[in-house]
Amino acid sequence: MEKNLLEQLTLWHDNDEFEKIVGKIAEIPEQERDYDVVSHLARALNNLDRYEEALQQLWTIKTEGEHDPLWHFRVGYAYYSLSQYEDAVNAFEMANKLDPEDEDAEMLLKWSRHEIDIITNPQENSMAVQPNAIASVKNDTLANELNNFKERIKPFQFIEHDSGNVSMILNVGVYKDEVFQTRADEGFEGNGYDWESLAVVFLVEKMPHLEDSVHFDPEADMFCAYSDHREALQKFAIGFKDACEDDAVIRDLFSRAELD
Incomplete structure (x- = not known):
């Protein structure tokens, strides 16, 4: 990617001008778009709530993104927003593995797991005290996450x-x-x-x-x-x-x- 283009895309992102990012990249022939260009496009599509399109773009650079935590994060974000929580968990787990310091990936991983837990075990997620030790650990984890959020x-x-x-x-x-x-x-x-x-x-x-x-x-x-x-x-x-x-x-x- 040309330096000037990268700087412009980054500036538009910082200013939440996501449509401009999509429009500019649309002018570039697909065969000429490198990894960074497609990554910017996918991020912009996610920010525009066009999650399925974001996933389509991300899949075109899947091989290159295998070891990039941001690639996995963007995949997970799209899946999470589409309520496809199991796929989101898989993506966020990999993002977290590649970059354990990414607090956002860790938080969304926990939220995704929680959504799955609500769907599969609705009664276990009531406010009642649960005798099951595993369920208690889950509740403690969620309570800790909420406390961290409140501190933040x-x-x-x-x-x-x-x-x-x-x-x-x-x-x-x-x-x-x-x-x-x-x-x-x-x-x-x-x-x-x-x-x-x-x-x-x-x-x-x-x-x-x-x-x-x-x-x-x-x-x-x-x-x-x-x-x-x-x-x-x-x-x-x-x-x-x-x-x-x-x-x-x-x-x-x-x-x-x-x-x-």
Whole structure:
């Protein structure tokens, strides 16, 4: 791949301009596309929720991708998104084997196994105490994973409700307050409604595929996002927290927030 093309594809990816990636690569004859080009194409298709097309592209470079953990991760991500969890487990297991430090691959591997467990053993996944020792170990593993997730998104809190819905909340006024102060002259105070305005920009620009699943219900002193899709809110929570921790990214997103 030409260096300039690689840099352009990477820039488009960083800016979530996935359609541009697909369009540019479509201009390149298939016989002239190397491993890196097809990898970029498959990643962009995954980000556009075109998972079957992503898999088709990934299979064309299967031999070259055999020892690439990112190839296996992208295959697993496509299968997971298509709810083909057994295939996802196989792919994430290989990605994890090739790169044990990849936390995302490890997390999605656990989520895939959990989905299989729910499908095959629905009664074992109830909140009741189970006498089976193996089932208890499974529950402990899932509990540890949830705890790790909750630690990762602090100071946001992840709340599970009896109804099955989940919420992500933040008591506002301290965390990232300096970001909101940059537009105090426009009326921004850093309250829950201002956080919603910021979160909406993030959701629309960075995770548009979750717009129908993640909703907001702020109050003056609290930001709240909620969903009846646990996985969707977890993905949003991780992405939004990571964005908040990148000062340049969060200030750029906030520059387009609209005062409620």
